[in-house]
Amino acid sequence: MAARLVINFLWLLHLLPYRGQVALARALGGLLFYLATERRRVGETNLRLTLPELSDTERRHILKQHFRDFTQAAFERGFLWWASRERLMEKIRFEGLHHWRDAAATPTLLFAPHFVGLDAAGTRIVCEFPGASIYSKQKNRALDAAIRRGRERFGNVTLFSRQDGIRPVLRALREVGMLYYLPDLDYGPRDAVFVPFFGVPAATITGLSRLAAVGGARVVPCVTRQLPRGGGYVVRFYPAWENFPSGDDVADARRMNAFIEERVREMPEQYFWLHKRFKTRPPGEPRIYS
Secondary structure, eight states, X not given: OHHHHHHHHHHHHTTSOHHHHHHHHHHHHHHHHHHOHHHHHHHHHHHHHHXXXXXXXXXXXXXXXXXXXXXXXXXXXHHHHHSOXXXXXXXXXXXXXXXXXXXXXXXXXXXXXXXXXXXXXXXXXXXXXXXXXXXXXXXXXHHHHHHHHHHHTTSOEEEEEGGGOSHHHHHHHHHXXXXXXXXXXXXXXXXXXXXXXXXXXXEEEOHHHHHHHHHTOEEEEEEEEEOSTTOOEEEEEOOOOSXXXXXXXXXXXXXXXXXXXXXXXXXXXXXXXXXXXXXXXXXXOOOSOO
C-alpha cells in the first residue's frame, strides 16, 4: 500500500511545472536533514573520514546541501518515468559525448559513480542509445515493477538484477555494446579488495576491471552533475581509460577510487554520503558505524 502511494505521488508530482517539483523537493530535503537522524549520522561519519581537512561547519553545510540534492533527485523519479522523451532531452544534456563515440567500436562500460544524478543519466542515455544496466531488485513488487517500467519504457535498455549473475550481463555487453555500470558501493567482502578511498580502506569490488577484461570492453567514465535552480542535469563523458584493465585488481580498484575522489572534490555535496561506504572492514578492524 505504501509503495503504491509513493508511485501515485511521484506521478502527480511530475504534472507540476519542473521548477515547482524542484522547489518542493528541496524544501523537504532541508527538513529531512533534521528528521532522518540515522542517515544524517552516516553522512556525518563519511564526511568526517573522507574530508577531515574541512571544519565541522563546512562538512555540515555539505551534508545539508546533499539532503536537498538527494531528495530532489528522488522526487524527479516521476519526471524520469513519465515525462516525454523531448522533455527529458531538454532537461538532461550531454557533454563530451565524443569520448563514448570514439570508443564505440568495442563494447563499452560506462562507469557511473554514485552521484545524485545517476538515474537521470541512465534515462537520458537510453532516450537515444541501446544499452544494458544492473539494478537492485526491490522487495516490494509494485515498486520493482514501477522502476522497471520507468527505465524500460523507451525499449532501448536491458535490465538485470544483481541476482541474475554475470553471464547474462556479459552476453548483453557483447550484443548491445554498452553497460551502464555502478560499482562504487560497499557490496560486502565477496569479489572485493581493500583499497583506499580518501585514505580509508574501503571494500571495493573488482567488477569494473574484470568485466572489461572478460568482455573486451573499454571503460568510459560517465559523471552527472545536478544543476542549480532547477536547471536539470549535465551528463559528462570522459576519455576512455588507457591501459585498463592492467591485470592487477588492486591497482585497478585504486584507480577507480582515485577517479571518484577527484570528482567528489569538484562537487562534494552530490556524492552519495548516506550509504555506509565503510561498513565492511578489513579483518581485525572495528566497526565504523554504530
